[in-house]
Amino acid sequence: MGAVLQAGGDVAGTTGSTGTTASAGGHGDERISFRGPMQRLLTSPEIGALVGTVMVWSLFWSTGQKFGNAGSTASWLDVAAPLGIMAVAIGLLMIGGEFDLSAGVMTGSTGIMVGLFAQKFMGDGATLWIAVPVAFLAAGAIGWFNGTLVNRTKLPSFIVTLATFFILRGANLVFSKRLVDKVLVENVNSETVTGFEPFRKAFASIHNKETFALRDPIFLTLVIVGIAAVIWSFLEQSLVRRERPNSAVVPVVGVGAVAALAGFGLLHNSDGTSMNVLSGVVGLGGMLVAIAGFAAWRYETHVPTGSWVTHRGRTPLAVGLGCLIVAYLVTRKLDLNQQRVLLSVPAHGLKVAIGVVALVVGAGLVTMRGVRAMRAQVGGTKRSPLLIPKLVATAAIGALLMLVGVLTFLQLTTEQGFRALVQVGLGGVGLVALLAAKGAARRESSRAQLSIGVIIAAALVAYGFLLRHDSGAVRFRSGLFTAMMLFATLALANALVEYRQVKRQRADHDADHLGRLLGVIGMAMVALGFGIRLFFTGSNFRVSVLWWILITAIAAYTLARTRYGNWIFAVGGNKEAARAIGVPADQVKVGLFMMVSLVGCLVGMINTLRFTSVAASQGIGEEFEYIIAAVVGGCLLTGGYGSVIGASLGAMIMAMSINGIPAARWNSDNRFIFLGAVLFIAVLVNQKIRQKAQEAR
Amino acid sequence: MSALLELVGLSKFFGNVTALENITTSVGAGAVTCVLGDNGAGKSTLIKILSGVHQQSEGEFLLDGNEVRFASPRDARAAGIATVYQDLAMAPLMSVWRNFFLGSEPGRLGRFDTSFAKKTAREEMAKMGIDVRDLDQPVGTLSGGERQSVAIARAVYFGARVLILDEPTSALGVKQSGVVLKYVRAAAERGLGVIFITHNPHHAYPVGNRFLVLNRGKSLGDFAKAEISREELTRLMAGGAELEALQHELEVR
Numbered sequence: 004m005g006a007v008l009q010a011g012g013d014v015a016g017t018t019g020s021t022g023t024t025a026s027a028g029g030h031g032d033e034r035i036s037f038r039g040p041m042q043r044l045l046t047s048p049e050i051g052a053l054v055g056t057v058m059v060w061s062l063f064w065s066t067g068q069k070f071g072n073a074g075s076t077a078s079w080l081d082v083a084a085p086l087g088i089m090a091v092a093i094g095l096l097m098i099g100g101e102f103d104l105s106a107g108v109m110t111g112s113t114g115i116m117v118g119l120f121a122q123k124f125m126g127d128g129a130t131l132w133i134a135v136p137v138a139f140l141a142a143g144a145i146g147w148f149n150g151t152l153v154n155r156t157k158l159p160s161f162i163v164t165l166a167t168f169f170i171l172r173g174a175n176l177v178f179s180k181r182l183v184d185k186v187l188v189e190n191v192n193s194e195t196v197t198g199f200e201p202f203r204k205a206f207a208s209i210h211n212k213e214t215f216a217l218r219d220p221i222f223l224t225l226v227i228v229g230i231a232a233v234i235w236s237f238l239e240q241s242l243v244r245r246e247r248p249n250s251a252v253v254p255v256v257g258v259g260a261v262a263a264l265a266g267f268g269l270l271h272n273s274d275g276t277s278m279n280v281l282s283g284v285v286g287l288g289g290m291l292v293a294i295a296g297f298a299a300w301r302y303e304t305h306v307p308t309g310s311w312v313t314h315r316g317r318t319p320l321a322v323g324l325g326c327l328i329v330a331y332l333v334t335r336k337l338d339l340n341q342q343r344v345l346l347s348v349p350a351h352g353l354k355v356a357i358g359v360v361a362l363v364v365g366a367g368l369v370t371m372r373g374v375r376a377m378r379a380q381v382g383g384t385k386r387s388p389l390l391i392p393k394l395v396a397t398a399a400i401g402a403l404l405m406l407v408g409v410l411t412f413l414q415l416t417t418e419q420g421f422r423a424l425v426q427v428g429l430g431g432v433g434l435v436a437l438l439a440a441k442g443a444a445r446r447e448s449s450r451a452q453l454s455i456g457v458i459i460a461a462a463l464v465a466y467g468f469l470l471r472h473d474s475g476a477v478r479f480r481s482g483l484f485t486a487m488m489l490f491a492t493l494a495l496a497n498a499l500v501e502y503r504q505v506k507r508q509r510a511d512h513d514a515d516h517l518g519r520l521l522g523v524i525g526m527a528m529v530a531l532g533f534g535i536r537l538f539f540t541g542s543n544f545r546v547s548v549l550w551w552i553l554i555t556a557i558a559a560y561t562l563a564r565t566r567y568g569n570w571i572f573a574v575g576g577n578k579e580a581a582r583a584i585g586v587p588a589d590q591v592k593v594g595l596f597m598m599v600s601l602v603g604c605l606v607g608m609i610n611t612l613r614f615t616s617v618a619a620s621q622g623i624g625e626e627f628e629y630i631i632a633a634v635v636g637g638c639l640l641t642g643g644y645g646s647v648i649g650a651s652l653g654a655m656i657m658a659m660s661i662n663g664i665p666a667a668r669w670n671s672d673n674r675f676i677f678l679g680a681v682l683f684i685a686v687l688v689n690q691k692i693r694q695k696a697q698e699a700r
Numbered sequence: 701m702s703a704l705l706e707l708v709g710l711s712k713f714f715g716n717v718t719a720l721e722n723i724t725t726s727v728g729a730g731a732v733t734c735v736l737g738d739n740g741a742g743k744s745t746l747i748k749i750l751s752g753v754h755q756q757s758e759g760e761f762l763l764d765g766n767e768v769r770f771a772s773p774r775d776a777r778a779a780g781i782a783t784v785y786q787d788l789a790m791a792p793l794m795s796v797w798r799n800f801f802l803g804s805e806p807g808r809l810g811r812f813d814t815s816f817a818k819k820t821a822r823e824e825m826a827k828m829g830i831d832v833r834d835l836d837q838p839v840g841t842l843s844g845g846e847r848q849s850v851a852i853a854r855a856v857y858f859g860a861r862v863l864i865l866d867e868p869t870s871a872l873g874v875k876q877s878g879v880v881l882k883y884v885r886a887a888a889e890r891g892l893g894v895i896f897i898t899h900n901p902h903h904a905y906p907v908g909n910r911f912l913v914l915n916r917g918k919s920l921g922d923f924a925k926a927e928i929s930r931e932e933l934t935r936l937m938a939g940g941a942e943l944e945a946l947q948h949e950l951e952v953r
Contacts (some may be wrong), residue, residue, distance in 0.1 A: 043836075516815065566812045568804035569794075573802050576791030583789040585803035643793040 039507070040240040042516065044106055047636030049649030051689035055635065055681060056652045056659075058427055063663030065483070066423040070415035070666045073540035083658030084547035085110070085606045089625070091551075091558045092602035094650030097633050098562070099595045100575035100642025101153060101160040104626050105167040109145070109603030110199045111621030112171045113138045114611035115179055121196040131198040139604050145171075146600030150593030160596075168626070174621040176295045186619040195660035199612075206605075207613035208546045214539045223271060225532030226262070232525030234294060240518035242302040243505045250300050256296035262289025283485075287492045294496040295503070305506040309448020315448070316455055319440035324435030327462060331469055333425045358406060365405025366398040373397050423667075437462070441498075449502050456498020463491035551651070554602065558647040571595065576643025631678065632657055635685040656681055703762070704729045704893040705781075705862050706748075710759035712745055718917055719745040722759070724852035725912040727862065727893040732884060734896045734904035736937050743897050746914070747866055750895065751783040752776030760945030763862075778945045784851045786867050792840030796832055797821040799839045800854050824857045825850070828886045845876035849883045862893045869903050881907050901934045913937055 044050060089106060096103055120134035141530035149167055153160045193199040201334055266286020273279055285560040313320075373394050437459045444451040467487030490535035507514075546619060574588045582588040611617050633639065635656060636649025657678060665671045704720070710792050712720040720742045727733040737743045744771040748754040749761070749786035752770030759768055763779060769775045776783075790799045797814075802820040818835055823833055828851045839847060848868045855863055865884065869877040884907050889895050898904050904911060911928060913920040920936055921928075928936075 020935065564812055564814060565810050566807070567799055567810060569802060569805055569812055572794050573791045576793045577789075580789035580791060581802065583785075643791055654816070657770075 011186070019412050021697050034057055035324045040237050040522070041434070046131045046645060048689070049652060050637070051685040052594050052636045052649040052652035052656065054688060055656050055685045058431060059656050059659050059663070062423050062427045063424065063659060063667055066663075066667035068666075070663050073537050073542040075662070076537055077542040077544050077598075079658045080548050081545050082661055084545060084551040084656050084659055085609055086625075086628060086632060087551045087654035088547075088554050088602060088606055088609075089629045090636065090650040090654040091555050092599045093626075093629040093648045094633035094636060094645055094647045095558055095562065095571065096595045096599050097630070097638040097642060098645040098647075099571045099592060100578065101592060101595065102164060102630065103149065103599045104161065104164040104165075104670055105149065105171055105598060106599050106603050106629055107147070107622040107626035108171045108175070109142060109600055109622065110610060110625070111617060111619065111623065112618035113142050113604040113607030114176055114621060115188050115619065116141060116619055117608065117611055118191045119178060119182050121191060122188070123182045127393070128196065129197060129231040131202045135202055135608060139601060142600040142604035142607075143597050146597035147593055149600070150596030153596070154589045154592055158525035172623060174617075175621075178677055179619045188618060189616040192615045202433050202608070203612045205606045206546065207548075209543045210538075210546065211231045211541050211543050212539045213541050218539050219271065221531045222536040223267065225528045225535070227267065229525045229528030229530075229532060232521045232528065233299070234525075236520075236522035236525060238298055238302065238500065239509055239514050239521060242298065242500070242510070243507045244301060244514055245303050248268055252296050255292055256300055259289045259291070259293030259296050260285070265289070283488065285649060287488060289500070291496050295499045298500045300506050304503050305505045307449040307453075309450050311450045311454050313440070313444035313447055313451035313455060316440035316442075316444040316451065319436045319443065320455060320458065323433045323436030323440060324461075324462060326429045326436060330433065331466065333429070334488075335468065342668060359411065361406045361409040362402040366402035368405075369401025370394060370398045445501065452551060453502040456494060456501070460491040460495040460498070463487050463494065467491070479581070493680040535648050545613070550605065550609065551565050554605075555647060555651045562600035563646060567591070567594075572643055628657060631682050635682055637689050653685070655683070703727065704764065706762040706765075707894070708760040708762065710761060711766065712749060712754060713757045720749075720914075721919075723912070723914075723919050725910060725919075727895055727910065728782040729861070729893055730888055730891050731890045732894040732896055732907050733899060733907035733910040733912065735912045736898060736901060736904055736913065736933070738899055738937075740916065741864060741914040742917040743899075743914060744866075745917075747783065747864055747897060750776070750862075750864055751781060760791075774882050779930065780861035780900050781864065782855035782858065782862070783864040784848070784855055784866065784868065790839050790847065790851070793838050794838045796842070796850060797835045798838055799856075800824075800850060804858060820857070825853045825945050827890070828853045828883055830883065838868075838947060843876060845879040848872075848880045852880075852883050852887055855889060856887055860892060862895065863887055864895045864897070866897050867899070868896075869898060869900065877903055898936070900929065901937045905930045905933055 025223045060071070089110070093103065093106055117131065117134045117138045120129055120137060121131055122128045124134070145167065149160070149164055152158070153161045157164070176186060179188055182191075191199070193203075262285050265288075266282045266284070266289055270279060270286055271281035273282060437455075441452060441455045441459065444455040464487065467484045470487070471484045562571065568586075570581065570586045570591045572588055574591045578588050581591075607617075607622075610621065632653035633650040635647070635650065635653035636646060638645030638650060660674050660677045660681065664674045665679060708724050710720060710723040723746065725735075727735060728848040735743055735746060745754065749756050751774050752773045755769055755771075756893070761769065763781075768779065770779070770781075773783075779941070791802070794802070794847065797818045800939075801812075801817045805812045805818070806816050821835055822832075828849065828855060832846065832850070839850065842850070852863065852865070852868075868884070869881050869933075881903060884894055884896055888907075888909075895905065896904065907923055910922065911925070911933060912922045913933070923933075
């Protein structure tokens with residue numbers, strides 16, 4: 004028992020789950036036997052990365068003029084692909100409980116090996132048909148060596164692969180200097196290397212396709228049907244199905260669906276303002292009717308009870324609305340259409356004011372924490388004589404840190420950056436607070452829930468109109484406005500459904516299965532739709548993106564749906580237990596190390612054949628970026644938990660910031676600060692959200 | 701009641717050390733045999749012989765009336781003897797159903813048939829009377845008793861005929877122990893022979909059909925339930941005469 008209790012304690016310590024509270028045990032009847040789709044999403048490991056991806060994308064989308072269009076997307080995907088491929092591999096290895104510090108340099112070593120082999124083997128080089136398989140074999144052997152050494156010596160993989168890292172790094176220098184007298188292997192191209200073209204096609208080709216007539220209809224169809232499937236999936240997983248569908252509302256659903264389709268179709272094809280407004284209203288209204296009608300047709304209804312007014316939801320509601328108002332006021336002062344200058348607050352008094360506010364907020368935050376901690380410690384009975392000086396000192400330090408932080412930030416950012424940060428940050432906080440208000444109201448009564456839902460929808464609509472009125476930028480006028488209206492409609496539909504329909508309290512195998520299937524299909528359709536719309540624009544997309552998608556898909560499938568996935572989780576979580584129950588633990592670990600090295604070789608090929616040259620220092624230092632991406636994606640440093648889709652999203656966040664920061668005309672050196680902050684925030688968000696969701700079990 | 705597993709005059713020597721001497725007991729299908737003993741009584745050695753880690757030095761070890769001698773734990777498992785150790789072989793961060801099928805995942809060609817696994821895990825646990833609120837929750841968030849019950853249900857599902865439980869209640873509170881005892885009984889009612897190792901006679905007496913009491917490698921007796929009362933068992937277990945001597949000594953002071 005002891006070991007498991009220990010491990011249970013680790014769960015509580017590292018992931019912030021509720022190992023201790025759950026061990027209270029109890030009876031079946033006081034337990035919740037079912038978690039809805041939303042709660043499952045919130046407890047999933049990739050939630051932090053998912054939120055981060057959306058936030059970072061919106062941030063750069065609203066600051067950069069070009070970020071988000073096809074060309075810019077192609078260029079950040081180009082950065083993301085190799086990083087993402089490696090992050091997935093490292094994520095899998097980390098779930099298996101190990102690290103590989105040689106993964107970065109491996110991408111360089113295999114490139115150098117192929118380059119030298121192709122140019123210098125036996126005098127004038129060998130064909131790539133030999134060089135590339137040899138590189139993969141060598142990579143596999145190095146992975147096998149790493150894994151076997153870790154198993155045999157029981158040393159931390161950190162140490163073992165650090166050794167491999169240095170050996171490979173040295174070998175890169177020695178061989179390249181000796182054979183080509185440089186620390187760079189150049190001209191790996193079709194003139195010097197035989198068999199170059201087929202491999203370049205496979206690993207580094209560029210694809211661009213011009214748009215075609217049916218592109219937008221296909222895009223629209225896929226996205227609309229996909230979103231409908233996702234909505235159905237959510238309803239199916241959270242409501243109780245009627246025994247017999249209520250056929251009386253079928254016409255309503257039909258009218259709603261037709262109106263929605265007609266409205267969105269017209270909206271896409273029209274340019275006139277009045278036409279846009281009309282088709283928008285028809286489309287959104289139709290959507291609302293269709294969703295509510297569908298829910299009434301298929302799911303059990305109940306008579307709503309309770310008061311319309313919420314009590315517990317008041318504070319978060321006020322906070323949420325306050326955040327939105329402040330965000331809007333800040334936005335008004337700093338318009339996107341002004342030049343992209345470093346932020347300079349005009350009035351001298353304002354500078355002082357900001358400084359004072361920073362000082363006060365810093366001191367206040369620290370003092371609050373300090374007082375609370377001391378109260379908890381001392382229990383209010385005994386006071387150390389140093390208490391007051393200690394508090395003052397920490398408050399002063401907190402205030403200074405805050406001041407320095409704020410001033411540094413104001414020095415570095417542009418007006419647009421500040422504006423976007425305020426909007427995304429405050430807007431995000433506001434939205435979370437509003438959702439919390441709705442959650443609190445829902446626990447009170449379905450009526451209170453509806454009234455909060457209506458307020459949220461109204462706030463979103465008002466915010467959308469204010470932004471549209473205020474800003475001259477096309478993105479704010481069209482994109483953000485549309486998104487706001489869409490969210491408002493969805494929020495209203497959600498509130499209506501929760502008002503009318505009975506929420507499911509227990510698992511229903513068939514419904515859950517169907518719901519999950521619909522969710523996956525729907526999201527795949529939306530992704531495919533956006534993929535088609537992005538791809539057929541004449542922009543240059545690299546084939547490496549396909550490799551990335553392929554590797555992520557294979558890894559995700561392996562982890563979730565094969566016995567090897569189960570074994571990977573097990574050897575990472577409790578190797579001895581896994582071995583005792585018959586899992587070939589050593590083989591699994593060796594396999595993981597080999598997989599990482601082979602994938603490293605794949606990335607080496609992608610880079611080498613693309614740039615036609617490799618530096619001996621290629622990939623050095625990147626191993627930490629892979630680890631960061633995996634950690635942002637929710638992989639636990641201690642193993643046994645995580646997600647490869649999260650790791651992919653983590654890589655996307657990093658790539659977006661590498662490309663988005665210069666696009667927003669911020670100093671591109673900021674990206675390191677940004678990455679550090681993202682790592683920090685994503686991990687905190689992961690931990691917090693999972694903790695909250697676990698408590699709600 | 702025909703004996704599923706029978707030990708006759710079993711002994712185990714490690715060099716000059718006698719770990720077990722002349723042990724005789726049996727467990728029938730659908731019955732619970734409790735092995736009681738203080739620390740160092742030889743309980744662990746007995747488990748290790750039964751589960752194939754060690755081999756007996758003398759005496760007979762009969763399974764279905766045929767003498768057996770297991771070369772390895774794998775052999776014992778193949779013969780249908782499953783052991784649930786104190787430090788259950790589970791990964792705390794993995795979900796209940798993933799742990800349930802760990803190492804024996806259903807499905808062909810490496811595929812893990814997850815819907816079958818979830819369904820079966822739920823059904824098997826329900827058969828044992830275990831109601832886990834959420835199969836997707838990590839095993840680490842279950843209570844100690846629930847974890848034991850998952851391990852027991854798992855052993856039963858994977859074809860165990862004899863189930864050896866190594867002190868399943870030793871780290872648990874009173875209520876949790878009661879839960880586990882219920883599952884011990886449930887396993888026996890499904891036709892398994894259960895060997896329940898414990899040092900707590902109060903846990904053993906309500907569930908056991910037979911009681912083997914060990915002390916320093918020797919058997920203090922092998923009793924059917926009708927032959928011994930709870931008080932006698934407790935006295936025997938606590939060291940009997942030795943304890944009385946100790947009590948006497950303490951009172952004199």
